[in-house]
Amino acid sequence: MKRSFLIFLVLTCSFLWVQWLEASEDYSLSFFLGRVLNKGQELSKKEKGELLNRVQGLFERVDKVFEKLVQVTQDRETGFRYDEGKFWMSKLEKDRESIEMGVQQAKLLGEKPNHLIASITIYKAMRDLANSLSAYNQVPSFCPYVGDLASEVELWADPVFYKGYLLPLAKLKDVESKPPQREKDKTKSSPPARKPQSPSPRSKNP
Numbered sequence: 001m002k003r004s005f006l007i008f009l010v011l012t013c014s015f016l017w018v019q020w021l022e023a024s025e026d027y028s029l030s031f032f033l034g035r036v037l038n039k040g041q042e043l044s045k046k047e048k049g050e051l052l053n054r055v056q057g058l059f060e061r062v063d064k065v066f067e068k069l070v071q072v073t074q075d076r077e078t079g080f081r082y083d084e085g086k087f088w089m090s091k092l093e094k095d096r097e098s099i100e101m102g103v104q105q106a107k108l109l110g111e112k113p114n115h116l117i118a119s120i121t122i123y124k125a126m127r128d129l130a131n132s133l134s135a136y137n138q139v140p141s142f143c144p145y146v147g148d149l150a151s152e153v154e155l156w157a158d159p160v161f162y163k164g165y166l167l168p169l170a171k172l173k174d175v176e177s178k179p180p181q182r183e184k185d186k187t188k189s190s191p192p193a194r195k196p197q198s199p200s201p202r203s204k205n206p
Contacts, residue, residue, distance in 0.1 A: 036163040126157035
């Protein structure tokens with residue numbers, strides 16, 4: 001009876017420990033920062049999948065912010081001059097194209113995890129969006145909607161996505177592209193044996 005109780009207690013503790021570990025893996029920005037900055041440990045397949053989900057969600061969050069910025073730009077009470085408003089609208093449209101491209105490539109990468117071009121496109125899109133958000137954050141009318149999103153996108157791009165996904169994939173592709181090394185012959189060919197020279201005839205005395 002006592003032994004059965006101990007077994008039950010151990011199993012219960014193990015179950016609770018697993019549940020706690022799963023709960024602690026919230027796959028937030030801080031979680032991935034801790035993982036990629038821990039040298040020598042690559043992300044697992046599950047973690048890479050969760051990273052792609054977070055990246056796709058990040059693109060959607062940025063797109064919603066850009067919707068607000070478009071509304072602010074079109075609002076007459078904002079006080080933008082015509083040329084200034086036209087400039088920001090053009091930039092926002094271009095950035096939203098980057099978002100659309102990033103979402104498409106994230107979905108493609110979910111289907112083909114080893115697609116290097118897709119991962120490069122996602123990384124570039126996030127870096128471009130981080131730079132654009134930093135620029136929007138300098139505009140007083142945009143600043144309340146952007147906030148810390150610029151620095152957050154930059155961290156998701158580098159180091160999280162770059163070190164956690166793009167760099168390991170690039171190294172893998174580099175290894176696959178190298179031709180297999182030729183095996184060296186175990187036995188080296190020995191040089192041909194020299195023939196013994198015939199003794200030269202002795203010169204006779206006259």
